[in-house]
Amino acid sequence: MAGQSDPELSLFSAEELEFIAEDEIVDIVPNLKMGPLNFISGDFGPFIPQIVAQVPLWLAVALKKRGKCSICPPQWMCVEKLTQVLEAERNSQEMSEQLPFHYVEISRLLFDHANDDISDAYMVRSLIEDIRDVRFHKVETDLEAFNGRTIAVKIKNLSAMEVNIVRPFIGRALQAFYKHDSPELIPDPERVPDRRPQVVQNAPRRQLRR
Numbered sequence: 001m002a003g004q005s006d007p008e009l010s011l012f013s014a015e016e017l018e019f020i021a022e023d024e025i026v027d028i029v030p031n032l033k034m035g036p037l038n039f040i041s042g043d044f045g046p047f048i049p050q051i052v053a054q055v056p057l058w059l060a061v062a063l064k065k066r067g068k069c070s071i072c073p074p075q076w077m078c079v080e081k082l083t084q085v086l087e088a089e090r091n092s093q094e095m096s097e098q099l100p101f102h103y104v105e106i107s108r109l110l111f112d113h114a115n116d117d118i119s120d121a122y123m124v125r126s127l128i129e130d131i132r133d134v135r136f137h138k139v140e141t142d143l144e145a146f147n148g149r150t151i152a153v154k155i156k157n158l159s160a161m162e163v164n165i166v167r168p169f170i171g172r173a174l175q176a177f178y179k180h181d182s183p184e185l186i187p188d189p190e191r192v193p194d195r196r197p198q199v200v201q202n203a204p205r206r207q208l209r210r
Contacts (some may be wrong), residue, residue, distance in 0.1 A: 012164050014105075021105035021160070022058035027072035029053075030063070057106065061113045071114040076100070077107060079120050082127035089134045093141070095157035104132065104161040135159070139166055 012020075023041070029052055036045035037059070044055045052072065055063075063069040075081065076099055088096045100106065107128050115121050139162060142155055158166065 014108075014161075017102070017160055017164060018105045018109060021102035021109070022056060022061070024057050024100070024102055024106055025054050026057050026060050026074065026106075027052050028055055028060045028063065028069040029072065030069045032068055034068075057109060061109060064114050064117075071110065071117045073110060073114075073118050073124075074100070074106065076103070077110070077118065077124055079123050079127065082124060082131065086127055086131050086134065089131055089138075093138055095135060095138065095155065097157045099131070099159065102160050103128070104159055132161075135162065136165075 029050060030047040031049055032047065033049060034045060034047040036043050039059075041056065044059060045053065047053055047069075060069065060071050064071055076085070081098075085096055085098050088098065107125075110118060111121065111125060118124055139155065139158070143166075155166070
C-alpha cells in the first residue's frame with residue numbers, strides 16, 4: 001500500500017513516530033476511583049468512575065491494558081467525518097487540514113489497543129487507509145514536477161508519516177539534480193585554487209642562532 005514507511009529511506013521508524021504521537025491528549029472514561037497521577041510531563045486526574053478525563057495517549061493505553069478505562073476515540077475517528085475527509089481529498093489536489101498531524105500513528109495505536117472502543121472499527125480503518133493512499137498519490141504527483149531548476153519544495157498539511165517519507169527523498173532528489181543538471185554547483189577539484197601556502201624556493205635562508 002502507498003505510504004508505507006521504508007526504514008532505508010525514512011528518518012524515523014514507525015515505532016519512533018508512534019512514540020512521539022503518544023503524547024497527544026485523548027479522553028478516557030475510568031472505571032475506578034483514583035487520585036491524581038504525577039509525571040514529569042504533568043499531573044493527570046483525579047479519576048472518577050464514568051467521568052471523562054483527559055490523559056496522554058500513552059497513559060490511556062497503559063490504563064486500557066489493565067482494564068482500568070475505556071478510550072474515547074477522537075471526534076475525527078468516525079465514519080461520517082472520515083467520509084467527508086476522503087471526499088475532500090479526492091476533489092482537490094491540496095492536502096486537507098482536517099486531520100491531526102499524527103492521525104496515522106494515533107489511529108494505529110487505537111486499533112491495536114482499543115479496537116473494541118471504536119464504533120464501526122472495520123469501516124473506520126478502511127477509510128483511513130483510503131485517505132492515506134489518496135494523500136500519498138497527491139504527494140507523488142507533486143514530486144513528478146521536480147526538475148533541475150527546483151531549489152525548494154512546499155507541500156502544505158503533510159502528516160508526520162508523510163513528512164517522514166518525503167523529506168529524505170526530496171533531499172536526495174535535489175542533490176541528484178544538482179549533480180547531473182547543475183555541475184557548476186558541485187566543487188571541481190581541478191578548478192578550485194590551491195590554497196596551500198606556497199614555498200618560495202629562492203628566498204634567502206635565515207641564519208640559525210648559536
